[in-house]
Amino acid sequence: EAQVTQNPRYLITVTGKKLTVTCSQNMNHEYMSWYRQDPGLGLRQIYYSMNVEVTDKGDVPEGYKVSRKEKRNFPLILESPSPNQTSLYFCASSLILKTGLTYEQYFGPGTRLTVT
Amino acid sequence: EDQVTQSPEALRLQEGESSSLNCSYTVSGLRGLFWYRQDPGKGPEFLFTLYSAGEEKEKERLKATLTKKESFLHITAPKPEDSATYLCAVQAQMNDMRFGAGTRLTVKP
Numbered sequence: 001e002a003q004v005t006q007n008p009r010y011l012i013t014v015t016g017k018k019l020t021v022t023c024s025q026n027m028n029h030e031y032m033s034w035y036r037q038d039p040g041l042g043l044r045q046i047y048y049s050m051n052v053e054v055t056d057k058g059d060v061p062e063g064y065k066v067s068r069k070e071k072r073n074f075p076l077i078l079e080s081p082s083p084n085q086t087s088l089y090f091c092a093s094s095l096i097l098k099t100g101l102t103y104e105q106y107f108g109p110g111t112r113l114t115v116t
Numbered sequence: 117e118d119q120v121t122q123s124p125e126a127l128r129l130q131e132g133e134s135s136s137l138n139c140s141y142t143v144s145g146l147r148g149l150f151w152y153r154q155d156p157g158k159g160p161e162f163l164f165t166l167y168s169a170g171e172e173k174e175k176e177r178l179k180a181t182l183t184k185k186e187s188f189l190h191i192t193a194p195k196p197e198d199s200a201t202y203l204c205a206v207q208a209q210m211n212d213m214r215f216g217a218g219t220r221l222t223v224k225p
Contacts, residue, residue, distance in 0.1 A: 004159075033213060042217035043160070043203065050211060058212050090159050101148055101167065102207060107159030 002027050004108035006091050012114045013081060021076045021111050023091030031094040031102050032074040033058070034066065036087040037110075043090065049074055050096065081115045088112050118143040118208050122216035129223050132193045137219045139204030140186040147211070149187050151180050152203040154218070160203055163189075194223045 004025045013019055025032065033048040035058075045058030049068040063085055065077040074093075078085060089112075092105040123138045141149070148167050152160035164173040166182040173180045177198065179190040189202055201218045208214070 031211075035215075040217065043205075043215040045213050045215075048212060056210070056212065059214065092159075102211070103165060104150070104162035105152075105160075105213075107161070110157075110159055 002106065004091055004093055004106050006089075006108040006111050008111060009109060010112050012116065014116055015082055016080050019078050019081060019113075021078075021089060021091075021113070023074045023076065023108060024072050025074075025091075025093040025106065026072065027093060027095075027106065028071065029093035029106075030071070030096040031105075032068065033092045033094075033105070034064070034074070034076045035090045035092065036060065036085075037090060038087050046076070046089075081113075083115050086113060086115050118206070118214050120204060120206055120214050120216040122202075122204050122219050124219060125217070126220045127222070129191075129194055129221070131195055131223055131225050134190070134192045134194070136191070137189040137202055137221070138186060139189070139216055141204075141206045142185075143206050143208040143214070145209035147207045147209065149182055150205040150207070150213075151187070151189055152205065154201045154203055163202075191221070194221075196223050196225050199223045 007022045030051045034046040035043045044060045047066040049055045091108040094102045094105045120141045151163040154160040164180040169184045177192050201220045203218045205215045
């Protein structure tokens with residue numbers, strides 16, 4: 001089954017304790033992305049990657065790191081989490097067409113993070 | 117700065133009452149406009165991609181259209197199972213993706 005998986009699904013942590021949220025896709029997609037979703041603000045892009053070893057900042061990259069060492073995996077790293085990073089996080093992946101355009105994004109189930 | 121604005125924020129319809137959702141955008145060099153549906157507690161689910169002004173896509177009771185400044189999602193004779201939040205997203209020249217805040221649709225039986 002084609003899917004994007006995220007782990008963990010729920011996480012409660014304390015300020016300053018480094019954490020990693022994993023994201024994996026089994027569709028051989030080139031494009032992968034991380035978003036956070038907050039009430040009233042919608043989905044905001046944190047980082048995206050067009051392929052292995054190629055990452056770019058989205059709209060809200062401060063406080064986050066990513067890496068793309070393998071095509072299927074795109075972990076999100078919070079080196080020193082703060083309460084304002086409490087949010088619902090989604091990972092997504094997409095094909096890149098021969099025209100260079102991306103197509104539909106497949107989203108993971110989400111990770112609900114609480115930083116106290 | 118690139119912006120995506122969706123209206124209305126919330127829409128309540130009776131079953132069978134057709135309506136339209138709006139997504140207006142200002143981006144430098146639109147590469148694609150996407151519509152997604154999101155149910156509570158779940159990730160967004162893809163509906164349509166539109167790449168150029170004048171393009172239209174249809175799927176069951178939904179039809180998406182695109183102009184140079186906005187996109188509409190037309191819902192014909194909606195059913196209660198169409199209740200969800202509908203999200204619009206645009207992809208600009210730099211391949212980043214920008215979402216609107218969404219329209220929360222409720223369809224009453």
